[in-house]
Amino acid sequence: MRFLSKFALIATITFAVILLTWYRCPVNKKDDNFFRDAFEPVDDYKELRGNRRAAKSFSDSKNYNSFQYDEVECLINKEYTVKCRKEGKETFIPFSFIERYFEVYGSVTHSDGFERFEWRHSYSQVYPPKHKYSPKGVFMSFEHYNVEVRDRVKCISGMEGVPISTQWGPQGHHYPIQIAQFGLSHYSKFLTEEDPDVTILEDGDDEDLRDWNLPSARTRVKVVSDPEVGRVVEFEAPDSLGSFGICMEIDDDSFVLSLDFRFTTNGTITITLEVQKGRIYYIHYVFSNNLISISGQHIYYGLGNIQRTWRHFTRDIGIDFQKGMGLQYSKVKKGKLRSIIIKITSICLHGNGQVDNVTISTAAHLDQFYDAANWLVNHQDERGGWPIMVARRLDILQLAPGWYSAMAQGQAMSLLVRAYIRTKNPMYLNAAVNGLKLYQLGSADGGVMAKYAGTYTWYEEYPTQPSSFVLNGFIYSLLGLYDVKEVATDKSKQLAQMLYDTGMHSLKHMLLLFDNGSGTFYDLRHLTLGIAPNRARWDYHTTHINQILLISTIDSNPLFKTTADRWISYMKGKRAPHN
Incomplete structure (x- = not known):
């Protein structure tokens, strides 16, 4: 009987120890989120990388000794509680709470095989002026x-x-x-930027117009002399988008299109785009007061009324595609749309008129x-x-x-x-x-x-x-x-x-x-x-x-x-x- 009593006492103590062990959670001793030998701030990250508290190698995940922490409730202003962790004399509060409470910012980043948490008190950046301010120069930042x-x-x-x-x-x-x-x-x-890469597609100086594809006898192009601007390309094509216009193929990964044009009839400038997965989209610049619209794979921008005068026209095709597609996508998807364009494949003209100085470039900031x-x-x-x-x-x-x-x-x-x-x-x-x-x-x-x-x-x-x-x-x-x-x-x-x-x-x-x-x-x-x-x-x-x-x-x-x-x-x- 005395033996059974001793056995019951030992069993009870063992069971209690097991319960306490389950309640306390093991943590990698090399995990910087929890293990602290000291709390000395260090400014230089290169110095930190040599410190085991600064980062944990991705490969260093086996054969670690466990370190214990306790869960504890944090009472906030005697109004509500947050689940925290206690490690020795230190109490650790979840950053998700700190972020909202103190309006600070942070995230886990990875660099050179190491992981660290970067804390930021603010999310914006100061741009100190590089020179004395001048009306000739850069405007602020x-x-x-x-x-x-x-x-x-x-x-x-x-x-x-x-x-x-x-x-x-x-x-x-x-x-x-x-x-x-x-x-x-x-x-x-x-x-501030380097000079853009510019490809001249048409400038009216060359009598050889074979780069323009004429799909039927109803279309033609020729070089003529205009009293205002000199040598230009004159074109004739059906003004309906349901008919074939005159087109020039483009093999360039730039997205800023510039040209001078003058239409004498109703007409359209159409840009064909290839996007990811081989899909084709069309951006049509039409004589209309309708600002922007989309129908299937066709995006439309209004040019206003026909002026029959020369006009310089510059478009960032990537932005025009993004804004057009944005009419039917959420805010999150809008920001990713520009990056899916692979290239512009052609420019097509419908109607009658003249065109000059057709270029494709990486930028046209002055325009x-x-x-x-x-x-x-x-x-x-x-x-x-x-x-x-x-x-x-x-x-x-x-x-x-x-x-x-x-x-x-x-x-x-x-x-x-x-x-x-x-x-x-x-x-x-x-x-x-x-x-x-x-x-x-x-x-x-x-x-x-x-x-x-x-x-x-x-x-x-x-x-x-x-x-x-x-x-x-x-x-x-x-x-x-x-x-x-x-x-x-x-x-x-x-x-x-x-x-x-x-x-x-x-x-x-x-x-x-x-x-x-x-x-x-x-x-x-x-x-x-x-x-x-x-x-x-x-x-x-x-x-x-x-x-x-x-x-x-x-x-x-x-x-x-x-x-x-x-x-x-x-x-x-x-x-x-x-x-």
């Missing part, structure tokens, strides 16, 4: 912008070659800020820059502005269609000044100078000027009542004024100088109102409306930094560099000291 690929760009208009925006209006509208950014980004890319500049010249109204024809709501504030934006004025002026510098065409400078008018008109009277505390002049991105005082839009408006004052002459220069100096005086006195100790405010609505502050997202925070770093190259006041350095530190988790 816009060489990194790709306006046309944005989801809020419905397409690039076939009528005027500028973006059509769905921002604040799904029907599509001309948004001057987006158009100016489109032009400034291509101008900046032109200055797209001038498309934006010409749109701004053609659509500036008598008040010198570019009205935004959709309603805009900012919290409890509302702007009716037809409002003006100081940011639109500034970026448009920066674009127009650059177009003038390159061409010396006075129409661009005249339009830029006309843009000064709205800076002198109060926002209550339909202009863009406001006063903070009745003292400091501010040029409003959104001219609401009461004012919202958006920082990034204000600084863009100042850059436009700077560009005009550097190029204009006489009274126009004096006016631009006065408006610029007045704005800079306000910026120097108000900049620190936007510092919240761990980031920046997007605007000052919390002061003017008495509502919750509107914190700037990290991409807007870095825009603020990029802007004041740029300002620091043309204004020596130490405020700008000191403030930029502090705001950069916020992106790494630093905060202003407390009391």
